[in-house]
Amino acid sequence: ILNVEQSPQSLHVQEGDSTNFTCSFPSSNFYALHWYRWETAKSPEALFVMTLNGDEKKKGRISATLNTKEGYSYLYIKGSQPEDSATYLCAWGSWGGSYIPTFGRGTSLIVHP
Amino acid sequence: ETGVTQTPRHLVMGMTNKKSLKCEQHLGHNAMYWYKQSAKKPLELMFVYSLEERVENNSVPSRFSPECPNSSHLFLHLHTLQPEDSALYLCASSQARTSGASDTQYFGPGTRLTVL
Numbered sequence: 121i122l123n124v125e126q127s128p129q130s131l132h133v134q135e136g137d138s139t140n141f142t143c144s145f146p147s148s149n150f151y152a153l154h155w156y157r158w159e160t161a162k163s164p165e166a167l168f169v170m171t172l173n174g175d176e177k178k179k180g181r182i183s184a185t186l187n188t189k190e191g192y193s194y195l196y197i198k199g200s201q202p203e204d205s206a207t208y209l210c211a212w213g214s215w216g217g218s219y220i221p222t223f224g225r226g227t228s229l230i231v232h233p
Numbered sequence: 234e235t236g237v238t239q240t241p242r243h244l245v246m247g248m249t250n251k252k253s254l255k256c257e258q259h260l261g262h263n264a265m266y267w268y269k270q271s272a273k274k275p276l277e278l279m280f281v282y283s284l285e286e287r288v289e290n291n292s293v294p295s296r297f298s299p300e301c302p303n304s305s306h307l308f309l310h311l312h313t314l315q316p317e318d319s320a321l322y323l324c325a326s327s328q329a330r331t332s333g334a335s336d337t338q339y340f341g342p343g344t345r346l347t348v349l
Contacts, residue, residue: 124275152336154337154338156338156340161342162342163236163237163323163339163340163341163342163343164323164338164340165340166337166338166339169337209276211276211338213336219264219281219283219327219329219336220278220281220289221278221336221338222275222278223275223276223278224275225273225274225275226275
């Protein structure tokens with residue numbers, strides 16, 4: 121069974137804090153790594169997709185890095201705001217005749233004002 | 234309508250009922266997916282349709298039957314479900330590409346299914 125693990129499971133921070141979480145995935149048969157943000161009662165929304173070892177992506181206060189050789193990705197949020205409260209999902213993509221994404225359980229982030 | 238839509242948003246059904254979930258994407262994508270989200274579990278891929286052909290079944294019980302009549306529409310037909318099938322069912326679409334690129338998925342809001 122190929123697992124995608126995310127840690128921590130949940131995180132409470134104060135407004136203004138910077139935070140980061142981890143996604144671990146199999147290093148074999150790697151195709152792509154996605155990060156999604158899922159707010160309560162909304163649809164999961166794509167943040168980043170990374171395909172190359174050493175990739176770094178940034179969108180505003182959120183950034184992500186990728187290490188395909190050791191099988192992990194970090195998501196960073198700088199100066200957290202209450203509107204950043206959401207579950208952050210990572211998905212490891214492999215190829216099996218079509219694109220097959222395997223999701224982690226997610227990290228639930230709550231930012232307190 | 235834009236993006237990916239799903240109907241109904243909520244569904245309560247008995248174990249002997251037959252119902253269908255509908256997904257429609259307005260993004261011009263050529264791949265569509267059904268996922269199941271149970272409490273405290275990761276999103277589980279159920280079915281993938283690429284260019285209207287089913288390419289991934291993922292060992293889903295036969296009481297779930299997908300249908301993809303065209304690249305914009307995806308259905309999940311349900312019959313004789315069990316209470317443990319109660320979950321959030323999410324639809325997604327993407328632009329399927331050849332090896333060397335990646336497929337970002339665009340999700341619908343989901344259908345919250347309760348089986349009594």
